[in-house]
Amino acid sequence: MSQPLVAILDDEPEIRNMLSDALGEAGFRTVSFGRATEFEAALRKTAPDVCLVDLGLPDRDGLTLVHRLALESGAAIIIISGRAQVQDRVTGLELGADDYIIKPFEPAEVVARVRARVRDARPAATGGASTAQFAGWTAHFDRYVLEDAEGRETSFSHAEGEVLRLFLEAPKRLINRTQMQEALGGAAGESFDRAMDVRISRLRTKLGEDPKNPKLIKTIYGAGYIFLGDVTWR
Template identity: 35%
Template structure:
């Protein structure tokens, strides 16, 4: 019998953390709670959770900083919860390695749908795959090593940035809408926020392109979506 997947909730509001623990437990997860950032970092090291739910406003440290520190050592999926819904906070959270972002108040059923989608996607990515090394001129994308190089220089990408780049490049010249990319990379489209794709495309261009406003690799097809093309 498979063990329950472990979820770590890092949330200082006890009413919220209690509701999350009860609801997620009822949905078959093993749930642990940390009330501040330092406790959260310790539990990440000791528990090796399968998924992390992280409040952006913690009493002892900024949630985005905790996200950054976690991402330096682990690829565990991270979903940020925030009472602040500004695009700036979302860009910061996703930019420092979060995989998803939800604004309070939120739907518990939507939260579970997103968690299920992330974990399902992670399980699919762990299966052996063919065509794990893609090369386009000086750009080399190594799926097995989760490594991208341009002219021999490694480009630092988060797990989701890499997956988005790999998916687009594997389907060279095919145009995808934002909802299709959400479904392919995050595993959901009904609940997804399409601005997530905009943030990730912008960050990929900043890291890959010598001129992000005139991209070589990831092209915008206005009114439709994006494609990977060297044309």
């Protein structure tokens, strides 16, 4: 199996070099870009496992780029930014980022966060299966696509896929916020909770759920969530 590929987008050469060196020593392959246009062109030819994205870019709005990546890419997205306000972190996570690291940072922290995103922490639950069938739907985690009974496809982001997979691996069992945080990583708190709410809302929409009375992903107020469908992995 090839080493995971990490794409680094930051307009500061010192940061790109520091991250490339630290990740290379940890066993990752890296590609680095100083401008969003170069980064986006490269993504048409290669598919990184993780994207490290700075928000302060010279040629694009960083948050807009993060949102596009979340919708169109299967990569995990980690924002690295000097914007330290809680609202900045919340916005980044709501737009689809998987994690948010504030500058200045220790390279070892970034390596640890990247490892958390590329490791397969739950192989026993599904035997390495990448496709799940439930309630007339098929989730293709290798392609980040939901397919309905008529064969129509709807894409989902890496972040949405992590939440969906968590539910599908534990159907008809209550999953509380602490369990979600431990399974998906990221710092517990308001920003994590808001990000989970947004991702679950988007999944419900893609599954055609009534937001006032969802049938599959149920909210148990004060306790957590429960997925009520029968699931078959293959």
